[in-house]
Amino acid sequence: MKQKNCPTCGKKAHNFELEEALDCVPPKNVLKFGKFVIDKNYRNALYRKYPFYTAEEIVGSFLGYNRRFPSQRMWLVNKYKREI
Numbered sequence: 001m002k003q004k005n006c007p008t009c010g011k012k013a014h015n016f017e018l019e020e021a022l023d024c025v026p027p028k029n030v031l032k033f034g035k036f037v038i039d040k041n042y043r044n045a046l047y048r049k050y051p052f053y054t055a056e057e058i059v060g061s062f063l064g065y066n067r068r069f070p071s072q073r074m075w076l077v078n079k080y081k082r083e084i
Helices: 040-049 055-063 072-080
Strands: none
Touching (some): 040 055
């Protein structure tokens, strides 16, 4: 069942692929943020450590702007011990 309202802002649930709801915390299963597609395992690891991250913080981490968590590229390199 789809969520009717965003638990962060209270407005209608967001489509993070089409909408810029940067200040809202997306559900863990959301992997598409605009043009960015996040690896499911990376998203799960980030969520386990920072379940309260907003869409902006998730995309920022993915791109490498988070000093507390590696970019998706570096996370995958470290996980699989090879260059991506």
